[in-house]
Amino acid sequence: MKLYPLKFDAIMKDRLWGGEKLQKLFNKPSKTETTGESWELSGVKGDVSKVANGELSGTSLNQLIEDYSEKLLGESVVNRFGKEFPILIKFIDAKEDLSIQLHPNDELAKERHDSFGKTEMWYIMDADPGANLIVGFNKNLEKQEYKSSLENNTLLDLLNYEPVKEGDTFFINTGKVHAIGAGVLLAEIQQTSDITYRVFDFNRKDKDGNLRELHTDLALDAIDFSKKDDFRVVYDREKNKVNKMVDCPYFKTNIIDLDSDLNLDITARDSFSIYMCVSGSATIENEFGSSSIQKGETVLIAASSDILKITTKEAKLLEVTI
Structure with missing residues (x-):
């Protein structure tokens, strides 16, 4: 399979x-x-x-x-x-x-x-x-x-x-x-x-x-009682690019704001990838098939995938890896 x-x-x-x-x-x-x-x-x-x-x-x-x-x-x-x-x-x-x-x-x-x-x-x-x-x-x-x-x-x-x-x-x-x-x-x-x-x-x-x-x-014993302004994430919003948001030991999250198709080479990625659609809709395709995704939907891409094609007229996707 x-x-x-x-x-x-x-x-x-x-x-x-x-x-x-x-x-x-x-x-x-x-x-x-x-x-x-x-x-x-x-x-x-x-x-x-x-x-x-x-x-x-x-x-x-x-x-x-x-x-x-x-x-x-x-x-x-x-x-x-x-x-x-x-x-x-x-x-x-x-x-x-x-x-x-x-x-x-x-x-x-x-x-x-x-x-x-x-x-x-x-x-x-x-x-x-x-x-x-x-x-x-x-x-x-x-x-x-x-x-x-x-x-x-x-x-x-x-x-x-x-x-x-x-x-x-x-x-x-x-x-x-x-x-x-x-x-x-x-x-x-x-x-x-x-x-x-x-x-x-x-x-x-x-x-x-x-x-x-x-x-x-x-x-x-679990609460951090100190005041820390470390919670708002500042990130780039460049169109049709993968923009880094969070990189922590437990997950890495990027945002991809698209108004045209995007091809990604993920050959070197030794992790599954998750795409959450937070705006618009798209079709996500790897070597083995494709799936449509719209606002409020999520798709999982296997780590064995090498190439990803995202086809869309408008979509914002959160990309999550380990």
């Missing part, structure tokens, strides 16, 4: 804070009014993606890795991560504010949860007027001041609020408190992990009338 460009069935996640944009704008398979996430490409246990197109349709991502190993992932990726897919790809619709949260680093996550940590990045696809993100603190804190703010219900006064618009990009390293604000639609790229420490949830109740669980004690 030749590894043509692979698309996967979306795994939809209903969330207390979710809305209807994923269904209405991207035609995702959801019928609820509180759909918060579309997991596009996942190796998370219990939520493993399945191929949606071509001869491999119905095959799980784990089975693909079992069958094709280095051909799919790349030799260096297999050497580092074995048979675990190291990236989780999502689209997120926040109709309401998400909880204030953070993620542990690899060491803590391994010790406590036998999991990877969770470093992530966000690309803003759409934002209502006045929408913002919470990213970090607005001053350097001591642990006791933070604990007091939880007890006094004043945590929100210590947080940093960032207004956002389409195209804004944020890198969220482990330990940084953060939250997606109401009215934001974004693409998320992250380590394969579902470990989140929730520290404040606006005293909201779930559908059963219960307050959601907080992870106050677990979070204390």
